[in-house]
Amino acid sequence: MMSITNLQDQYDVVVVGAGPGGMAAALAALRTGVDSVLMVDREVEPGGILNQCIHNGFGLHHFGEELTGPEYAQRFLTDLLDHHIDIATDCYVLDVTPDRLVTLMSPSVGVRQVLAGAVVLAMGARERTRGAIRIPGRRPSGVMTAGLAQKFVNQMGLLPGRRAVILGSGDIGLIMARRMTLEGVEVPGVFEIMPHANGLTRNIVQCLHDFDIPLHLSTTVVEIHGRDRVEKVTVAPVDERLQPDLSRARTIKCDTLLASIGLIPENELSQKLGLRIDPTTAGPVVSSTMETSRDGVFAAGNVVHIHDLVDFVSQEALLAGENAARYVTGRRPPADNIKLNAGTNVASVVPHTISSDREHTVYLRVRHPLEKSWLRLGEVYEKRLRYVVPAEMVSLKVRPRFLEHFHGDSLTIDIVPRDEPGREEM
Template sequence: MNSPLKKQYDVVIVGGGPAGLAAALSARKSGAGDILIIEREVEAGGILNQCIHSGFGLHHFKEELTGPEYAERFIGSVLSENVTVLTNSYVIDISPALQVEIISGQCGYLSLQARAVVLAMGCRERTRGAIRTPGFRPAGVMTAGLAQKLVNMKGLLPGRRIAILGSGDIGLIMARRLALEGCDVVGVYEFSPYSSGLTRNVVQCLDDFDIPLHLSATVAFIHGRDRVDHLTIAPVINQSTPDLSRSWDVDCDTLLLSIGLIPENELSTKLRLHMDAATGGPQVSSTLETSLPGVFACGNVLHVHDIVDFVSEESLRAGQFAAELAMGKRRPGDNIALQKGANIASCVPHSLSPDREQVIYLRVKQPMKNCTLTLGDRYEKKFRMLIPAEMIRLTLAPEVLDHYFGDNLKIEVHPQEVE
């Protein structure tokens, strides 16, 4: 904590990861006075602190950085703006009047008044219980993110012969990381017929290290009494049922789970925010305000992003709008409802306003080649390839939206017509 706590803040931000840091910096630059970040870990930076690989910052800083380098730049900027950062602390409740209740390792129980709140708690990994993998419960089964923390921050190896279930980006990156540490990565097994990670990570983390990727395959049984000693792998029929008649065994001592990320939304559900079943996060307007007035959401707690640069971009907007509200400026309500159409899995935000440029993030349901994305009858964009793992980012000028004032705007993706 870099300054004494006050009883009232213009903007209180829950989470000191990349989203919370960007929101705080933007809130300050937008005129907010007293700003407080509440972070549960002992230092700010979030998941970036354990992501020592490069590849961050290409969009935001126009250069390639490691995760800690990216976090350090934002932390330095936030501290230079005299934003208060309260670490080792948890928000336990927020009232409709924006009274924030906190449990802090430094200060005990606190109750603070906020003029605006930004939710930036990030996301968490799905665990074995989420997919109910059958078998025993030996040591050696963990999420890829935990393995990343053990290797990069604790200097410990999770095992020597590693199998990875799921092809999420963290799992792909850890396949490479463990191979570099001398471990034998026996394979990555993905339930779907396509990778759930970015294409660049499949190439750089698996192909470049000759690590096999088995699509339409899953772990059918975990064997081992004290520690994992082998797995039964089975091909998947029609993306639904493992075919045990064609299963095979793989020797390993560790199973890493990279089976998806979900927004950290216990606080959001406690606040009874309107939620989006597709993203797992709150529904938000074009200003990133939730259904509870004065509460905004951004980053991975809103919807899981591919790259941290887009988290920062979105969170900068959330901080700006939260600061405006705290200073008594409320923008006109949205008047265009955004609707998912053919082949669209999710889209954020959930409504739009033609009074300014809008940014929309969306994902498709399945891989598609040579397709056209349309928004109503006024906008279309052609793509050679779209996959669920890679988020689509669209920027819409106000004149595109004027036509849909007070209407519904449907987003769809269709195969291109052959002339």
């Protein structure tokens, strides 16, 4: 569709990935005043995962209205095509060197190298598979990730099976429970190993309750049966240590098992590049300009840390694209002077450093759910929160005035319980 044959040898900015992150980064780079941008994607068209997310609920923050995934993608693409941009689809990025020599491969151009003034990594994430959680049993067909099933059903017009058990209560799993039901597939249940659902309440109600699909918490799949095709799965409740109680196991007939058990940032290129990786996010360590540990290599979106809203991916990627263009045109902002540390109830924080001269948005994820709590940035700022859950990323605008009287070089950000005086024991 957009496979190009007239690739240049050199670009101001090369963006790896044309999903929501890549599109926003490319757009911001062009708006910030670079002349040549190349965006590369291995799929046949730009848009990334949004193209298969046909449900609505996207764009409330970014566009101020609720859009379907394809609409959200097309809005960004339309804006992009107003500029001069080269888009290479059906094209793999095989390698990026520290000197920003990018090796590409596609049927239309073969293997080519292009030199980039700056690179934005926006490869997104991929789904965890059955192998990642080691479910015992045979290896029949019919076991796949929820996102793959989503592509089959929503784009290719293929049904993965007739009776599908869903493992994991992440949003993709919940959305697919509804989607499969609407397509005439029976969904006997969604099984979640944790004692709480991982998806949004809205999806619990509109994807499960609306269709009387049961959600079994603290329960997991312990065996897959069937030689050529899945015939049934064994499920069992788990204890507080997440160990299954096999004495209470039962089997469920099904021909399909969809796994919705989390996403992994796709960082093979980042690792080859030798970028510093944060073990808590599994993504590159980034500065407040979304620059990685390599000069002129930026990153944004799910490749940096897993987001729950595409709107925040776009915001982060606009920042990365703008700063990639600033890098190329010699207009870099002052370097960061404050390191951010995650407190005891914070699982991850992005970016990893900030600077005291301008405003930043800091994203964090808590370890444990809390109702009334304090969000604390060192001793310079605190804010009351009504609730926090691990499934919902928390964002904080850090303003220069918070840091007016701060002269240290690191700050710890944490979310701690807020005990109300006189509150009764629960």
